[in-house]
Every structure is written in C-alpha cells, then in structure tokens.
Amino acid sequence: MLKRILRTYRRFNSLSERLMRVQEALGRIEQRQTSAATLEEAEFRVFSQWGEDGIIQHLIRRVPIKRRVFVEFGVENYVESNTRFLLTNNQWSGLVMDGSPENIAYIKQDVIYWASNLKAECAFIDKDNINQLLRANGMSGDIGLLSVDIDGNDYWVWQAIDAVSPRIVICEYSSQFGPDAEVTTPYDPAFVRGQAHHSRVYYGASISALTALAARKGYSLVAGNRAGNNVFFVRDDVLGDLPVKTPHEVYRRAQFREFHDEQGQLTFDDFETRLAKIGDLSLYDLRTGQLRKIRDLVRADDGVRH
Numbered sequence: 001m002l003k004r005i006l007r008t009y010r011r012f013n014s015l016s017e018r019l020m021r022v023q024e025a026l027g028r029i030e031q032r033q034t035s036a037a038t039l040e041e042a043e044f045r046v047f048s049q050w051g052e053d054g055i056i057q058h059l060i061r062r063v064p065i066k067r068r069v070f071v072e073f074g075v076e077n078y079v080e081s082n083t084r085f086l087l088t089n090n091q092w093s094g095l096v097m098d099g100s101p102e103n104i105a106y107i108k109q110d111v112i113y114w115a116s117n118l119k120a121e122c123a124f125i126d127k128d129n130i131n132q133l134l135r136a137n138g139m140s141g142d143i144g145l146l147s148v149d150i151d152g153n154d155y156w157v158w159q160a161i162d163a164v165s166p167r168i169v170i171c172e173y174s175s176q177f178g179p180d181a182e183v184t185t186p187y188d189p190a191f192v193r194g195q196a197h198h199s200r201v202y203y204g205a206s207i208s209a210l211t212a213l214a215a216r217k218g219y220s221l222v223a224g225n226r227a228g229n230n231v232f233f234v235r236d237d238v239l240g241d242l243p244v245k246t247p248h249e250v251y252r253r254a255q256f257r258e259f260h261d262e263q264g265q266l267t268f269d270d271f272e273t274r275l276a277k278i279g280d281l282s283l284y285d286l287r288t289g290q291l292r293k294i295r296d297l298v299r300a301d302d303g304v305r306h
Contacts, residue, residue, distance in 0.1 A: 039223035093117035155205035179251035228252035
C-alpha cells in the first residue's frame, strides 16, 4: 500500500512539473508573438495572477537592467506570482518571502528551488524589519525589480525600504479606495487582512497614495493591470521614453469580487454596495495626517473606468 502511495505521489509530481514546463513554453510563444505598442496591450499571464507577466516582459525590454535580480514578498507558495516567469524564462535570480512556514517549505520542495537561483525566506514583514531582512539575504543597492503584495502594510513597508533601489516596482493597490484619495490602512505591525475586517477588502493603500510615495522616492507611474489591483513604477533615471501616467489614467475598479459577509461567505455585491458596507471603517489620510472614515473620503461616483 505504501509503495502504491509513493508511486502515485511521484507520478503526480512528474505531471505537475510537466505542466509547469508547458506553461513556460506557452508563455515564451506568447512573448514572441506579442508586438504590443503600449503596456496596456502587453498583458498575458503564465504564473502571474492576472496580466502582470506580459507587462513585466514589456518593461524589461524597455528599461535597462544591470542586475537581473528581484525581490518579491507576500508570495504564498509561489505557484502564482509576479516573478516566477522572470526566474524560469529570463533566468533572473531572486529572493521571495512569506510569513507562512508551510508556504516556504512548499517553495523549497518545488523543482524550481534547485533548478533556479532562488532563495526563500520565512518572515512576517513589517516596516521595522524589512531592510534588515533584505540585507541579511544579500539584497542591497541597485536591483532589477521589487514586487510588494502583503495585503495590508504595503504603503508603509515600501516607504521604509532603503536597502535596495529597484528599477521597477510593482505594488498592489486597493481599488475600493478610489482614484483620488491618498489613503492607506493605518499602520499595524501585526496587520492581517482576514482579521482586520470580515469583508477582506479593508487593506492596503489607494493608487494615489502609492503614486505620491513613488514620486517622493524617485519613481513614475507607467502602467496598471486591467484587473484593477497592481500598478507599475519605473525609477526616473531609467525611465527613458516610457509615457508617465496619472492615477486616473491607470485606475480601474477591480474586475474580481472578493467581499465576504460576516459568515465568511463570498458575496457578489457591486462596487457601490461594497463601499457602503465598509464606509464606517477608518483610513489614514496622508494629505492631512488624520484618520477619516471611508465614506467621507471615497465617492461611489468617482469618474473611473470599469
């Protein structure tokens, strides 16, 4: 019986590895056939959640990269991520971090862990430990790309980072907070999205907050994905002729629905209904330095693209 289980396990692993190779091959075909003139037309996905793989491939053809190194945190088990295609298709090296020991153990057992130059670190990231974690794992100075997706303190952590100077930055924004307000969830080093509010849409920062932070750090907004959750920034000294965008040009209401009711069940409420249900929660208004209720900051009739 045990031998049969082991044979089944090995067969499953072999099939999983072959599927990954097929995904990579299809991604390479897509990459070669894509002749997108703009970042908005470049989207395709291999391992990314939405169209980030295509946007990244477009950017690394336009942005000069000296060190083909990335950092991504909040990767879960790294099966779905922004940098996996960079790792396998473009032979970049990198560091990934996640707060779950189970996720890190999974990554270290994945075939890519011996077949690629990847390091996985288990850490619950906050603004006080991020630079120490980066330096302890050999990450400092100029690198190719940073991807921030921790469903909570994204703004505060990126603000704190000074150990590395990535040429491309990808950061998740909360479309539920609209295109205009410069807001983020208040900093809490122990923030966990699923515990902060039952809806699971109370997390992160608005697109305008991230764009303003990017400008202060020397970056320009160049793209957002069509799904309405990730934005892309390029360091100004390597921006070249990439067109700079405004938050309103890039912002989209999320095309996926992730609002949960008090029983933990996924609902299919529209944007306006979701907004009303979280209206009494507070956000940190970065323009005034005060906490204000969402209903006083975000309007359901903001002029946005759906």
